[in-house]
Structures are given as structure tokens and as C-alpha cells.
Amino acid sequence: MFTEFIKLALQSMVTSKLRTLLSLLGIVIGVASVITIVNLGESASKSIQADIAAAGVETISVSPRTRDREVRRTFDLEMADRIRSEIPGVYRIIPTHQFNTTVRFQNRTYDGTVMGVSDEYAETMDYQAAEGAFFSDMDNEEFRQVAVLGSLAAEDLFPDGGGVGEYIRIMRGGTARTFRVAGIMEEKSSSFNIQFNQNVYIPYNTYANRVTSIDFVRSYLIRTEEGADVLAVADEIDEFLERVVGSGHYYIFTPSTIADMASSITNTLSMVLASIAAISLLVGGIGIMNIMLVSVAERTTEIGIRKAIGASPRRILTQFLIEAVTLTLVGGILGIAAGIGLSSAAVRFFDWSFYPMVNIYFLAAGFSMAVGGFFGLYPAVKAAKLDPIEALNYE
Amino acid sequence: MEPAVIALESIRKYYYMGDFVIKAVDDVTMRIARGEYTAVMGPSGSGKSTVMHLIGCLDSPSEGTIYIEGEDTSELDEEDLAYLRNAKIGFVFQQFNLLMKLNALDNVMTPLMYAGYPLRERRALAEHTLELVGLRDRMKHRPNELSGGQKQRIAIARALVNDPSIILADEPTGALDTVTGEQIMDLFEDINSRGKTVIMVTHDPEVSSRCRRTIHLRDGKIVEDS
Incomplete structure (x- = not known):
């Protein structure tokens, strides 16, 4: 009997295509927007993860999370040594600190970030010099005033090329300090949360003792040994810090956590948006209720005939419910198709990889059917309750 | 005595319009035995259609009891009444009342669907019944592709297909020309000769003259039963 009713429903949809399409529009648009939003959200987050994985640098970063000067002071160079020696799997640990400032060369200026890092930074981050070289451990040990320019800084200060061996001035608190340019770095796309190209790098010791008088490390960048499990190492560091500085006083990030x-x-965002879009499905349901009421009115005689030949109220109810559910399922399928088309086009436009969320298709189809059942119920009950004689004599 | 197939005991059917009461059926008692061929006659407004609806369990009386094959219909709910209409009664209407979207075969198969037959049996039974009414070669046609006489034959096949004991026909020749009407009447006679109880509502003396019993109604009362 179900198959008959489904066949009947499809038949009447085909005979009045335009009307069917118009009444289904709400469902189609609702489902299409839900599918599009969910697929875009999924593709966006998967693409971000893929980008991070592709960058290949599994770096852990640790920062103090406190305004307590005493606690903050424990984030020092000695802590870096302890992490390196006490936690297996740690290959390098680089103390960093930074401030934003203006850098001058003759009459040119560059507004950017000055970063104090140890000399191992370039090698650790797989960051190559285009000209000259990154500063050495001796530069760091002896607090030398040498600087290495990121590609953006170099472009602004030395637009005609060159620059290695020149003297630039770094402004800090109204004082200008002169630095010799030791190297200019190659362009490197940002990975993790590190922007490379905009920085001017100076030795950490010079930074901490000559340029500023900071008494803590803003952030440690930790590189693990080849083949080590980055997340396991991060856990060890986490335990270590909890013991040494206490929980809640530090941040620890890995690319994975980011x-x-x-x-x-x-x-979360796509779920919120999808829920809003799902509301339009309810609006679409009202369209279904409308068309089903019209259908029941138009087919009053048919209902009368069916009752006369032995259709019970329950059978009539079933017939019209199946019809409503078939209708919304077709709308749902159209919406899913439209949503797949839209989201794959949008993904291409944003240059992400397409990661469709197939589960949501079944959910959307099921939800469409539920909408059909819910909004088709009242018209179906109305049909089932029709008086057979009145229905037969209905003109 | 064999119990009546249909028994109406002191049936009244009143319609209320404000303070005004319309007595569509006013104290009707009748018994119809198995295999009878009965015409219910009367001018329009005599209550013959209402009697027909009451016998067919499409309507319920205001007072009195209707027994179908000995069963008290006042004790049945909507679902049971639908089952009874499906299994024991076949309707034939003046305007055929076929399902226009379905072809002849599907129309005839519909009562069997409600009776719960599987598709294969439904098809076999419906084809067989269409053969009986001489329309097997038209079974894939839709009603609007068929003549009035052909439509009425399909309607008769639909009434017969579930093998009910009672056939109720409401002016079955009313929309047909004389020759076609005669053929349809022949078909009813044939059906009656196969043991079906046939009740025919009509105002046409030509039709009633072919029935073996005629019940005359006027103003909701039986005025003659012969």
C-alpha cells in the first residue's frame, strides 16, 4: 500500500510540476543552505588543519599567563635549559620576546616587529638567509648589536637591494640604537602563528640587556626531535610546568591545539548558521501544509470514493501523510543536490579542498521528511475526518 | 427463516436546521433477504438516497438499528465500518465515481489494496473481474479515455472485485443512454443471478420494472412494498 501511495504522490507531483516546485521552494532553499553552510564549515576547518600539517613544522610554544612578576620571572633562560635537558624529545628551545617599533635606515622607515631570539632560531624554524647570514652564537653571547631582516622589512628599508653590512637604527623608548645588518632572510610563508617576513631579528641577549630590561621570556618556541610524538612531548612539558610554576600560570600551544x-x-559557527538555516525549513513546512490543504480540498471527491470502497480513516490519514513526506523528501533531495553544488562551487572559489559532510545529507533528508510529517499531519487528519457522503457530493 | 442480509429496524434520520427538523427517513423498517433484487423508488426528496447511504454504512441513523448480515452496525466504529464497506458492500454510483488519475485496472484493484491483498493477487483478481464485465482489453485506459458505459462497467467491476454479498447501485443508468443503460441492467441481472443481493435506487420505472421487488418511498416513509 505504501508503494501505491508513493506512486500516487509522485504522479500528482509530475502532473502539476510548477505548483509542486513553488510549494517545495522553502524546503529546497532551507536544505540547500544547511548543506552549504555545513559543507563550507567542514571544508574550512579541514583545510586549516591540512595547511598546518603541510607546513610541517610541529612547534610547541609556551608562554607565561600571569601578571605576577615573581611567577613571571621564573620564565627565564634557565627554564629553557631545564626544559631542554629534563624533557626527552625536546630538540631545541628558543626564547623569544618582541615589541613593535619603527626601524630607520637613512631617511627610510619601517614599522614592524623587533624580535629577540636565540641564534638557533633560523635553523630550528628552517628559515634560510637570502643574503649574509643569521647572527651567530657569539653575537648572542656578546650582546652584539646585529640584526637580521625579514623580507618585508628588507623591501622597505632597502628597496634597491643590498643592505648587508649597513647600519640601521631601532627605536625604543625615544632612544635609537644602531645595529649592523648581518643578513636578509628569504621570504617564508607564515606557519603556526608565526609571521616571519615582517620581523627584524636581534640576538636575545642584546634584546634583553641592551635594548630592553625585561626579566622574563615572552614565549619559548620548542622544536621536538625527529620522529618524536609532538603531543606526548607537549604533555610532558605541561606536567613539568605544572610542577614548576603551577597550573593556570602558563599557556602551552601545539599546532594541533591551534x-x-x-x-x-x-x-560552532557553522552549527549556529545551520540552525538558523534550519528555521527556514520550518517556514518551508508551512508551504507544505498549504499545498496539502489545497490538495485535500481538491480531492474531496476522491476521498469520498475511497471511503465508500472501504478506506478507513487511518488509511486516508496514511495516504496524505505519505504524500506530504514524499513531497518534502523530494524537496530535501533537490535541496541536498543544490547544496552540494553550491558548496563545492564556493569551496573552489575560496581555494579550499572540498570536504563534504555526508552524514548531514541523511540528516537533512530525514529532517525534511519530519517536516513533511509534522506539517502534513493537520491536512491529513482533516482528510481522514471528512464525512463520506459530504465528500462524495462535493463539487 | 434465513436471517436477512439487510435489516432496518425503525430507522429515522433527522437533519436539524436551526429549529427546523427535516425527517429524511421516518420510521422505516425493511428486511432484504439474500439474493434479492430490489429497487428503491421515489421522487427526489423521498429519502431513497439517504436509505441507500444508511444501508451502505456511509451514514448512521438518528434512531433505529441497521443489521448487515446479522451484525448490529451501531456498535461498529469508523474503522470497522470501513472494513464492512470494503468486504460486504459494493457501491455503483450514477456518476461512476472512478479515481480519475488511475487506469481501469488500478481502479478495480483499489478495494483489494484496502482489503490487504498482496499486489500479485490484486492484479489477478482485478483482471478476472474486468474480464467478467467485458473490459479486459481496456484495463490500461484511464476513465477519461472511456465511454460512459465502459466507465460504469469499471465501476461495477470495482464493486464486485472484493466479492461482497451486497451491491448497492444509485441510479446506475442515470448518466447513460437507453441502449447502454439496458446493457448495464443486463449486467446487474447477471450479477444477481450469481447470488449477489442487489439494491438499486432509481426514479426510472423502466429500471424498477426489471427488479423483482420494488419499495416505494415518499417523505421518508415506505408507501408500497411489492
């Missing part, structure tokens, strides 16, 4: 955060944000 990726997780990014995807949880995009996921």
Missing part, C-alpha cells in the same frame, strides 16, 4: 581551536570555532 588547529583544534580553529576547527571548533568554525564548527
Whole structure:
């Protein structure tokens, strides 16, 4: 009997295509927007993760999370040594600190970030010099005033090329300090949360003792040994810090945690948007209720005939419910197709990889059917309750 | 005595319009035995259609009891009444009342669907019944592709297909020309000769003259039963 009713429903949809399409529009648009949003969200977060994985640098970063000067002071160079020696799997640990300032060369200026780092930074981050070289451990040990320019800084200060061996001035608190340019770095796309090209790098010791008088490390960048499990090492560091500085006094990040955060944000956002879009499905349901009421009115005689030949109220109810559900399922399928088309086009436009969320297709189809059942119920009950004689005599 | 197939005991059907009462059926008692061929006659407004609806369990009386094959219909709910209409009664209407979107075969198969037959049996039974009414070669046609007489034959096949004991026909020749009407009447006679109880509502003396019993109604009362 179900198959008959489904066949009947499809038949009447085909005979009045335009009307069917118009009444289904709400469902189609609703489902299409839900699918598009969910697929875009999924593709966005997967693409972010893929980008991070492709960057290949599994770096852990640790920063103090406190305004307590005493606690903050424990984040010093000695702590870096302890992490390196006490935690297996740690290959390098680089103390960093930074401030934003203006750098001058003759009459040119560059507004950017000055970063104090140890000499191992370039090698650790797989960051190559285009000209000259990154500063050496001797530069760091002896607090020398040497600087290495990121590609953006070099472009602004030395637009005609060159620059190695020249003297630039770094402004800090109204004082200008002169630095010799030791190298200019190659362009490197940002990975993790590090922007390379905009920085001017100086030795950490020079930074901490000559340029500023900071008494803590802003951020340690930790590179693990080849083949080590980055997350396991991060856990060890976490335990170590909890013991040494106490929980809640530090941040620890790995690219994975950042990726997780990014995807949880995009996921939350897309779920919120999808829920809003789902409301339009309810609006679409009203269109279904409308068309079903019209259908029941138009087919009053048919209902009368069916009752006369032995259709019970329950059968009539079933017939019209199946019809409504078939209708919305077709709308749902059209919407899913439209959503797949839209989202794959948008993904191409944004240059992400397409990661469709197939589960949501089934959910959308199921939800469409539920909308059909819910909004088709009242018209179906109305049909089932029709008086057979009145229905037969209906003109 | 064999119990009546249909028994109406002191049936009244009143319609209320404000303070005004319309007595469509006013104290009707009748018994119809198995295999009878009965015409219910009367001018329009005599209550013959209402009696027909009451016998067919499409309507319920205001007072009195209707027994179909000995069963008290007042004790049945909507679902049971639908089952009874499906299994024991076949309707034939003046305007055929076929399902226009379905072809002849599907129309005839519909009562079997409600009876719960599987598709294969439904098809076999419907084809067989269409053969009986001489329309097997038209079974893939839709009603609007068929003549009035052909439509009425399909309607008769639909009434017969579930093998009910009672056939109720409401002016079955009313929309047909004389020759076609005669053929349809022949078909009813044939059906009656196969043991079906046939009740025919009509105002046409030509039609009633072919029935073996005629019940005359006027103003909701039986005025003659012969």
C-alpha cells in the first residue's frame, strides 16, 4: 500500500510540476543552505588543519599567563635549559620576546616587529638567509648589536637591494640604537602563528640587556626531535610546568591545539548558521501544509470514493501523510543536490579542498521528511475526518 | 427463516436546521433477504438516497438499528465500518465515481489494496473481474479515455472485485443512454443471478420494472412494498 501511495504522490507531483516546485521552494532553499553552510564549515576547518600539517613544522610554544612578576620571572633562560635537558624529545628551545617599533635606515622607515631570539632560531624554524647570514652564537653571547631582516622589512628599508653590512637604527623608548645588518632572510610563508617576513631579528641577549630590561621570556618556541610524538612531548612539558610554576600560570600551544581551536570555532559557527538555516525549513513546512490543504480540498471527491470502497480513516490519514513526506523528501533531495553544488562551487572559489559532510545529507533528508510529517499531519487528519457522503457530493 | 442480509429496524434520520427538523427517513423498517433484487423508488426528496447511504454504512441513523448480515452496525466504529464497506458492500454510483488519475485496472484493484491483498493477487483478481464485465482489453485506459458505459462497467467491476454479498447501485443508468443503460441492467441481472443481493435506487420505472421487488418511498416513509 505504501508503494501505491508513493506512486500516487509522485504522479500528482509530475502532473502539476510548477505548483509542486513553488510549494517545495522553502524546503529546497532551507536544505540547500544547511548543506552549504555545513559543507563550507567542514571544508574550512579541514583545510586549516591540512595547511598546518603541510607546513610541517610541529612547534610547541609556551608562554607565561600571569601578571605576577615573581611567577613571571621564573620564565627565564634557565627554564629553557631545564626544559631542554629534563624533557626527552625536546630538540631545541628558543626564547623569544618582541615589541613593535619603527626601524630607520637613512631617511627610510619601517614599522614592524623587533624580535629577540636565540641564534638557533633560523635553523630550528628552517628559515634560510637570502643574503649574509643569521647572527651567530657569539653575537648572542656578546650582546652584539646585529640584526637580521625579514623580507618585508628588507623591501622597505632597502628597496634597491643590498643592505648587508649597513647600519640601521631601532627605536625604543625615544632612544635609537644602531645595529649592523648581518643578513636578509628569504621570504617564508607564515606557519603556526608565526609571521616571519615582517620581523627584524636581534640576538636575545642584546634584546634583553641592551635594548630592553625585561626579566622574563615572552614565549619559548620548542622544536621536538625527529620522529618524536609532538603531543606526548607537549604533555610532558605541561606536567613539568605544572610542577614548576603551577597550573593556570602558563599557556602551552601545539599546532594541533591551534588547529583544534580553529576547527571548533568554525564548527560552532557553522552549527549556529545551520540552525538558523534550519528555521527556514520550518517556514518551508508551512508551504507544505498549504499545498496539502489545497490538495485535500481538491480531492474531496476522491476521498469520498475511497471511503465508500472501504478506506478507513487511518488509511486516508496514511495516504496524505505519505504524500506530504514524499513531497518534502523530494524537496530535501533537490535541496541536498543544490547544496552540494553550491558548496563545492564556493569551496573552489575560496581555494579550499572540498570536504563534504555526508552524514548531514541523511540528516537533512530525514529532517525534511519530519517536516513533511509534522506539517502534513493537520491536512491529513482533516482528510481522514471528512464525512463520506459530504465528500462524495462535493463539487 | 434465513436471517436477512439487510435489516432496518425503525430507522429515522433527522437533519436539524436551526429549529427546523427535516425527517429524511421516518420510521422505516425493511428486511432484504439474500439474493434479492430490489429497487428503491421515489421522487427526489423521498429519502431513497439517504436509505441507500444508511444501508451502505456511509451514514448512521438518528434512531433505529441497521443489521448487515446479522451484525448490529451501531456498535461498529469508523474503522470497522470501513472494513464492512470494503468486504460486504459494493457501491455503483450514477456518476461512476472512478479515481480519475488511475487506469481501469488500478481502479478495480483499489478495494483489494484496502482489503490487504498482496499486489500479485490484486492484479489477478482485478483482471478476472474486468474480464467478467467485458473490459479486459481496456484495463490500461484511464476513465477519461472511456465511454460512459465502459466507465460504469469499471465501476461495477470495482464493486464486485472484493466479492461482497451486497451491491448497492444509485441510479446506475442515470448518466447513460437507453441502449447502454439496458446493457448495464443486463449486467446487474447477471450479477444477481450469481447470488449477489442487489439494491438499486432509481426514479426510472423502466429500471424498477426489471427488479423483482420494488419499495416505494415518499417523505421518508415506505408507501408500497411489492
